[in-house]
Amino acid sequence: MCADLDPLTTWRTATPAGPGLRGRLAALDLRVFEYAARRHWPGGDRVLPRLSRSANHGVLWFAVAGALAVGGSPKARRAAVRGVASLAVASVTINTLGKRSVRRPRPALDPVPLVRRLKRQPLTTSFPSGHAASAAAFTAGVALESRPLGALVAPLAFSVAASRVYTGAHFPGDVLAGAALGAGAAFAVRGLVPTRDQMPSPGRPLVDDVPKLPGGEGLVMVVNTGAGSPDQARALRGLLPHAEIVEASGSDLPAALEKAATRARALGVCGGDGTVNTAAGVALRHGLPLAVLPGGTLNHFAYDLGIEDPGDLSRAVEAGDAVAVDVGRFRSSATSGIFLNTFSLGVYPELVKERERWSRRIGGRLADVVAATHVLRRDHPLQAELDGTRRPLWMVFAGNCTYRRMGLTAGRRADLADGLLDVRVVHGGRLPGVRLLAAAFAGPLSRSPFHAAVRRTRLRMDRISPGTPLAFDGEVGPCGRELIIDKQHEALRVYRPLTIL
Numbered sequence: 001m002c003a004d005l006d007p008l009t010t011w012r013t014a015t016p017a018g019p020g021l022r023g024r025l026a027a028l029d030l031r032v033f034e035y036a037a038r039r040h041w042p043g044g045d046r047v048l049p050r051l052s053r054s055a056n057h058g059v060l061w062f063a064v065a066g067a068l069a070v071g072g073s074p075k076a077r078r079a080a081v082r083g084v085a086s087l088a089v090a091s092v093t094i095n096t097l098g099k100r101s102v103r104r105p106r107p108a109l110d111p112v113p114l115v116r117r118l119k120r121q122p123l124t125t126s127f128p129s130g131h132a133a134s135a136a137a138f139t140a141g142v143a144l145e146s147r148p149l150g151a152l153v154a155p156l157a158f159s160v161a162a163s164r165v166y167t168g169a170h171f172p173g174d175v176l177a178g179a180a181l182g183a184g185a186a187f188a189v190r191g192l193v194p195t196r197d198q199m200p201s202p203g204r205p206l207v208d209d210v211p212k213l214p215g216g217e218g219l220v221m222v223v224n225t226g227a228g229s230p231d232q233a234r235a236l237r238g239l240l241p242h243a244e245i246v247e248a249s250g251s252d253l254p255a256a257l258e259k260a261a262t263r264a265r266a267l268g269v270c271g272g273d274g275t276v277n278t279a280a281g282v283a284l285r286h287g288l289p290l291a292v293l294p295g296g297t298l299n300h301f302a303y304d305l306g307i308e309d310p311g312d313l314s315r316a317v318e319a320g321d322a323v324a325v326d327v328g329r330f331r332s333s334a335t336s337g338i339f340l341n342t343f344s345l346g347v348y349p350e351l352v353k354e355r356e357r358w359s360r361r362i363g364g365r366l367a368d369v370v371a372a373t374h375v376l377r378r379d380h381p382l383q384a385e386l387d388g389t390r391r392p393l394w395m396v397f398a399g400n401c402t403y404r405r406m407g408l409t410a411g412r413r414a415d416l417a418d419g420l421l422d423v424r425v426v427h428g429g430r431l432p433g434v435r436l437l438a439a440a441f442a443g444p445l446s447r448s449p450f451h452a453a454v455r456r457t458r459l460r461m462d463r464i465s466p467g468t469p470l471a472f473d474g475e476v477g478p479c480g481r482e483l484i485i486d487k488q489h490e491a492l493r494v495y496r497p498l499t500i501l
Helices: 007-014 020-038 044-054 056-071 074-101 130-145 147-166 172-192 230-239 250-262 273-286 300-305 310-319 348-359 364-378 432-442
Strands: 219-224 244-248 266-271 290-294 322-332 336-339 342-346 382-386 389-400 421-427 452-456 458-462 469-472 475-478 483-495
Touching (some): 020 147, 020 172, 044 056, 044 147, 056 074, 056 130, 056 147, 074 130, 130 147, 130 172, 147 172, 219 230, 219 290, 230 244, 230 266, 230 310, 244 250, 250 266, 250 273, 266 273, 273 290, 273 300, 273 336, 273 483, 290 300, 310 483, 322 469, 342 382, 421 458, 421 483
Parallel strands (some): 219 244, 219 266, 266 290
Antiparallel strands (some): 322 336, 322 483, 342 389, 389 421, 421 452, 458 483
């Protein structure tokens, strides 16, 4: 008799709905599952089981993240990192709380055709779906950083989630709950590490006296080939076909910028922060607006402006969208110059050298701590007179405008024309080694009990120890016994897109 029973009827009997709202939801879940079991999507029997298996342990999403990181823009790389971080949070939440809180059995496979079923059936409880959580977390994380990239990944994520019902691994409700948890994980990550579009735009005040350059006509872009940015230049040539692009490097770069300024309506530069610093000085002397395209190891100024790729710059240049920004200025008996990002005095140049050496081996913040340890072993605080008092100082930082942090992100400027110097000082004082290590671990532009932070328009230091090095926008030079740091308020006009895509 049992052999004569319809398998679907047997499965319904084995999965009672129960009374009340919970029972009605379970019954609805069951009906949708039955509907999916009866449907035959074109190509689904061949594609969806394989797609479901490829997403085991997040392998599919790690592969997508790798493709974004290797072949994409800085925004694509951030999207990949955010997607993986969101996936990790979702996975931990599902495996520690989700699977243990609701011990729901997996669906019976009687109504699912054999060709669709997974070769290895999952052994964990059914609620919620870990695959759907990972797919939603990764996609939501990518979309929060870049909506266009999120839209590209979304169909793949939907297919993975649908495959879990199609193969009989989950009820539809399990998939919906997993997707909701995954999206929540992405938003939780954003709460800790905000996306760039959450931060205030630093592009103020707007100016209307810069030329619109359709197709880039009148723009002379000098590309620092030593910074390794040929792809950026080629992409810009395609977007702005009438722009003149000049390649230079090393000692030829300042002369190339000066020559370009004599025939340009707007001066462009592609390179890192040091290259941009040189170009800014030329633009100031010639009274030209500056177009910045990131193309070096460090591109803080371009990124703070909201320019990450040639598309951002081309929109601004063609529309004539620009802002006025402050320029930091320093003068001493040994050297003088400007800075667009930060100026530093003391052991920081040595820290930078050590950090570059160690970051290749251990990377990131840990390299800062190791570098500080090495510097501490062979260096000592400089002696200088600050505010009328001679004192030992490990480091003095002066940021061009105020740096702020949101969540766990690094410091960033919310206003590039606030007229202020963001001064951070690490005193020698008691326990100097602890102070320097704590400052290195926290980062010079973060808040720390070992930092003194003030906002000023001008800073003067006297009786500086002989041989003290200074650093500005990635460049290093000698410092004289007296030093004055101040600002040129809204001195430089820079192209910047009004909207960041």
